[in-house]
Amino acid sequence: MTRRKIRQRAPWPLLVLGSLGAAVFVLPLIGLATRTPWSRLRELVMSDVVVDALKLSLMTSVLAAAISLLLGVPLAWLLARVEFPGRRIVRAIVTLPMVLPPVVGGAALLFALGRRGVIGEPINDATGFLLPFSVWGVVVANVFVAMPFLVVTVEGALRNVDGRHEAAAATLGASRLTVFRRITLPMIAPSVRAGLVLAWARALGEFGATVTFAGNLQGRTQTLPLAVFVALEQDRDTAVAISLVLVAVSLAVLLLLRDRWWSNGADL
Amino acid sequence: MNGLDAHLVVQLAGGFYLDVAFSIAPGETLALLGPNGAGKSTAVDVLAGLTPLDDGHVVLNNRVLDAPADDVFVVAEQRRIGVVFQDYLLFDHLSVLENVMFGPLALGERKPQARAMANELLERLDMQGLSSRTPPQLSGGQAQRVALARALATQPDLLLLDEALAALDVTTRGTLRRVLAQHLSDFSGPRLLITHDPTDAFLLADRIAIVEDGSLSQVGSAEDIRRRPATPYVAALAGTNLLVGTNRAGFLTLDHHGHDLQTADTSIDGPVLITVHPTAIALHRKQPSGSPRNTWQTRVVSVEPLGDTTRITLGDPLPLGVDITPGATAALNLHEGAAVWASVKATEITVTPAAVNVKSGRN
Amino acid sequence: MIRQATWCAPLLVALLLSSCTGRDSDETLLVMAAASLTDAFGEIGVAFEAANPDIEVRLNLAGSGALREQIVQGAPADVFASASAQTVQALVSAGLALSPTDFASNELRIAVPTGNPGGVVGIEDLANSELLIGLCGAQVPCGQFARQALEQAGIDASVDTNEGDVRALLGKIEAGELDAGIVYASDIAASDDVDEILLPPTFGVAITYPITILSESPNPDAAGAFVAFVLSVEGQAILHAYGFDPS
Known part of the structure; x- marks a missing residue:
């Protein structure tokens, strides 16, 4: 027996405006598809430049998401739970990369962590380690732009957690760290996952901070977005092919994760 | 001294203070009884260490847990106070067994020992079959037992029950009251029962402390409180006539009194708690018409003016409290020893299922 | 101007900001220039505006390849000053630019x-x-x-x-x-x-900078005046001051 469904008619103003909203996202995809050299696609996508960029992009974006998780969740906890002087300023600074042009972020990273940077210079002098123009530079640039998405999502979730459960755990003898690990974290797990996906997606698409801070070299720092940018001025078919790869990878991951992770109650 | 010695002073929202002092001996159950908003939940928070005191002290088994004057404050996780919260606050992402194991593990117990301990407690509470379920799959009564098991698993120095029965439906409440009574007596430390329900207080506590507007208006045994209510609120609370008996299709046989009553509620058969509100009983000089079963002749034992009302206490066959206006008292010429007729409508007699082993004889 | 002002307020600010800056210019000339020309063309633009008060110059500076792509995609530009003869030649072949003139050289x-x-x-x-x-x-x-x-x-x-x-x-x-x-x-x-x-x-590689008027230029007269200015003694002097040699 099939359950009868009541057909809901959407009010027309919502339908019209909502459809326009969707069109903003669908139309560029159609544009991309119409320009795609479908017959040469395989050959273009299998080229060295594209394969190198895809590998690098996947590796750096996953790494950046992992680092964002490791550092971002504790940061979100501090921002949500600990009253410290200047907390509002720290929160504003943490979310700044969401507003700032990524190029500005990249330049700022260079001033801090570059070879002549405030921290970069002593590190380089002592160890010879250098972030710019290296894979780690790409990862750092990605973390810089991506982590705020995780922090904002997780902090919001932490503020919504009913503190009584944590209090109950404390009366049972659990230390604050145990409470965080065994009670708080499982309670906000859906939001942590959502924040992780957002951060990963942002890292995958990152361009400005990467090109400014990490430079652009095939196989080392040239991620998919950088490869698209270079190819746009050189060979449009390649540019379109790379864009298509980027769209396909992102869409596949977002669809997969959204169904599995976001549908049950992440408060985004 | 062993046991709990508490003097709680906390500034409450709305500008008034909670200022109550009480002590509980090991093996004793004290009920903190009061209306909602009287500061009872604040008392839970300060005892458990979730909110600091503004003044006063909490001393448990000679261990100072909170004393602002001496700048002492022991955090919740080091207090060894087991709390059964009003809404249980079970951890939904853990199984029943893991919920009960949580405390022992947090206190450094090894996993096998913690599991054994949790299993034993769940078995004692008749919950062993449900240990792999998660809290959302439990009924209210089952969740309450898990909350109790979880609190007991830490082997606390004080057991704190915050409105432990309030969230349950009437039928479950009766059963759980029995379970609670049994486990309270199994627990050897001091026990504090926080409630707004006089029935719970009268049936489960050795002593009752009544909180009104942030301070204690009366402390004593159920008997003291019933006999000499200190305020109208206590009078109203204490006056709630509570009888124990058996219901058979609306026909009530009382355990301790030689008179039967008729109730309109035929839904519950078997042992019941019977409550009759003091304003629901009417007094007459002459025999009134109506159902003979709910009409009886008796004598006035005492007449106590309590502001707007007068509390009349009746003697055998049913020792009930009756609240009437001073005007009616005068009109009926009621005085100690006066012969009167009492009557109550069958619809005014409410019954709730009673468990067999409740402390009886308190009415 | 009054009419323009009444239109400005209620309409989408972002779209019209450029025409609402209050400058008293009748024509706006969009010059696409190679990134290496940033400073020199900044000054040339100011000098040209001083000589032609009714024309406002707006510069779009980027890599020559990116500029070519923008022109191909229909950017409403008037003049293209490139760092490469090749990029301009591609536009000429596509019918998007008139024949170019070299205006500077570099090394x-x-x-x-x-x-x-x-x-x-x-x-x-x-x-x-x-x-x-x-x-x-x-x-x-x-x-x-x-x-x-x-x-x-x-x-x-x-x-x-x-x-x-x-x-x-x-x-x-x-x-x-x-x-x-x-x-x-x-x-x-x-x-x-x-x-x-x-x-x-x-x-050494011979590097010459070609300048051209774009076929789709909305203001071909002003575009011609700008190109002439770049090739004039005054324009060449500015370019020289910024390290360019005459072509």
């Missing part, structure tokens, strides 16, 4: 941060993998010229980054993040924070 130099911390002596040092070397990407003229020069010198450069345009490359050399890079002489002339190393003339 390649090696730029190093002030004080030359990497100890770069000549073009052969660009093969040193110990040093951080940057070039312009192969998609822009400065990158193509640099690769030609390296090829003629028989050097396999150890490149650490391919920057999107010459200004981005120069910026990283100025900041000391790179030890050396190949840029235009004009860029070095415009910077206080780099030293230059000359390339032997043998490896």
Whole structure:
């Protein structure tokens, strides 16, 4: 027996405006598809430049998401739970990369962590380690732009957690760290996952901070977005092919994760 | 001294203070009884260490847990106070067994020992079959037992029950009251029962402390409180006539009194708690018409003016409290020893299922 | 002007901001110029506006390749000043530009941060993998010229980054993040924070800058006036001051 469904008619103003909203996202995809050299696609996508960029992009974006998780969740906890002087300023600074042009972020990273940077210079002098123009530079640039998405999502979730459960755990003898690990974290797990996906997606698409801070070299720092940018001025078919790869990878991951992770109650 | 010695002073929202002092001996159950908003939940928070005191002290088994004057404050996780919260606050992402194991593990117990301990407690509470379920799959009564098991698993120095029965439906409440009574007596430390329900207080506590507007208006045994209510609120609370008996299709046989009553509620058969509100009983000089079963002749034992009302206490066959206006008292010429007729409508007699082993004889 | 003002307020600010700046100009000329021309054309624009008060010049500065792409996609531009004859030729063949005139020439130099911390002596040092070397990407003229020069010198450069345009490359050399890079002489002339190393003339690459009026120009007369100004004595003097040679 099939359950009868009541057909809901959407009010027309919502339908019209909502459809326009969707069109903003669908139309560029159609544009991309119409320009795609479908017959040469395989050959273009299998080229060295594209394969190198895809590998690098996947590796750096996953790494950046992992680092964002490791550092971002504790940061979100501090921002949500600990009253410290200047907390509002720290929160504003943490979310700044969401507003700032990524190029500005990249330049700022260079001033801090570059070879002549405030921290970069002593590190380089002592160890010879250098972030710019290296894979780690790409990862750092990605973390810089991506982590705020995780922090904002997780902090919001932490503020919504009913503190009584944590209090109950404390009366049972659990230390604050145990409470965080065994009670708080499982309670906000859906939001942590959502924040992780957002951060990963942002890292995958990152361009400005990467090109400014990490430079652009095939196989080392040239991620998919950088490869698209270079190819746009050189060979449009390649540019379109790379864009298509980027769209396909992102869409596949977002669809997969959204169904599995976001549908049950992440408060985004 | 062993046991709990508490003097709680906390500034409450709305500008008034909670200022109550009480002590509980090991093996004793004290009920903190009061209306909602009287500061009872604040008392839970300060005892458990979730909110600091503004003044006063909490001393448990000679261990100072909170004393602002001496700048002492022991955090919740080091207090060894087991709390059964009003809404249980079970951890939904853990199984029943893991919920009960949580405390022992947090206190450094090894996993096998913690599991054994949790299993034993769940078995004692008749919950062993449900240990792999998660809290959302439990009924209210089952969740309450898990909350109790979880609190007991830490082997606390004080057991704190915050409105432990309030969230349950009437039928479950009766059963759980029995379970609670049994486990309270199994627990050897001091026990504090926080409630707004006089029935719970009268049936489960050795002593009752009544909180009104942030301070204690009366402390004593159920008997003291019933006999000499200190305020109208206590009078109203204490006056709630509570009888124990058996219901058979609306026909009530009382355990301790030689008179039967008729109730309109035929839904519950078997042992019941019977409550009759003091304003629901009417007094007459002459025999009134109506159902003979709910009409009886008796004598006035005492007449106590309590502001707007007068509390009349009746003697055998049913020792009930009756609240009437001073005007009616005068009109009926009621005085100690006066012969009167009492009557109550069958619809005014409410019954709730009673468990067999409740402390009886308190009415 | 009154009519314009009443339109400005209620309409989408972002779209009309450019026409609402309150400047009393009748025509707005959009000049697409290669990134290496940034400073020189900034001054030329100001001088041209002083000579032609009814024309407002807006500059769109980017790598020549990016500019070409924008023109192909229909940007409403009037003039294109490129760092590469090739990019302009492609537009001419596509019927998007009129025939170009060379207005300046330039040459390649090696730029190093002030004080030359990497100890770069000549073009052969660009093969040193110990040093951080940057070039312009192969998609822009400065990158193509640099690769030609390296090829003629028989050097396999150890490149650490391919920057999107010459200004981005120069910026990283100025900041000391790179030890050396190949840029235009004009860029070095415009910077206080780099030293230059000359390339032997043998490896020199003839670099000429063509300027052209675009076929779809909305203001062909003003565009013609601008091109004439660039080629005039005054325009050439400004270009020379910024390190460009006459063509």
